[in-house]
Amino acid sequence: MRYLLDNAGEVWGYTSEHLYLALIPLLVGLVIAVPVGTLVRRVPWLRRATVAASGLVYTVPSLALFVIIPPIVGIATIDPLNVIIALTLYSTALLVIAVPAALDSVPAAVLDSADAVGYGPLRRTLTVDLPLALPVFVSTLRVVVVTNIAMVSVGALVGVGGLGKLFTQGYQRDYPDEIIAGIIVTLVLALVFDRIVYLLGRVATPWVTKGAA
Numbered sequence: 001m002r003y004l005l006d007n008a009g010e011v012w013g014y015t016s017e018h019l020y021l022a023l024i025p026l027l028v029g030l031v032i033a034v035p036v037g038t039l040v041r042r043v044p045w046l047r048r049a050t051v052a053a054s055g056l057v058y059t060v061p062s063l064a065l066f067v068i069i070p071p072i073v074g075i076a077t078i079d080p081l082n083v084i085i086a087l088t089l090y091s092t093a094l095l096v097i098a099v100p101a102a103l104d105s106v107p108a109a110v111l112d113s114a115d116a117v118g119y120g121p122l123r124r125t126l127t128v129d130l131p132l133a134l135p136v137f138v139s140t141l142r143v144v145v146v147t148n149i150a151m152v153s154v155g156a157l158v159g160v161g162g163l164g165k166l167f168t169q170g171y172q173r174d175y176p177d178e179i180i181a182g183i184i185v186t187l188v189l190a191l192v193f194d195r196i197v198y199l200l201g202r203v204a205t206p207w208v209t210k211g212a213a
Helices: 002-006 008-040 042-061 064-072 080-104 107-116 121-158 165-175 176-204 206-212
Strands: none
Touching: 002 008, 002 107, 002 176, 008 042, 008 121, 008 165, 008 176, 042 080, 064 080, 064 107, 080 121, 107 121, 121 176, 121 206, 165 176, 176 206
């Protein structure tokens, strides 16, 4: 705690960078995964192929991606875009599997009722399927946001990593206080954003709270 108090400005700068590198991939992953996951759900072979491709992407070590991406995209290894692209791939890989699974949780009787009153495919997806799938989807979203916050630190090994720089600097200086400070702040960020996503999910699905009551 003494290190955090004495170096508050530096730690805050690392924290801001850390959040930027963790949350931008999450948002991009959502933009990609929600429409793709919704489309592949109705095509069994395409859904299986998506699951296989996502599993393959997620098994690639993050450090390997940080090395592979720059020559492919044409950017420097220490470019923050390197970490953003890698974490976007991971985020999309998890979310694109979660979307069909969440949609599967919507009761068939509700879908039949929507069809019976004349909802078209697009209208039903936007106003019935996706809203009712939110409780299941949010559980995966919480995993992704916490995972991103943890994995950003690995980027410090290639010169980009927010709070991960406290780990590398602390190791190089043989200064455990700096490493412990990085761990504390990373854990706090993960816990805070996990609760934020949870609360946003509760606000977006008030019927779940009323049903539980």
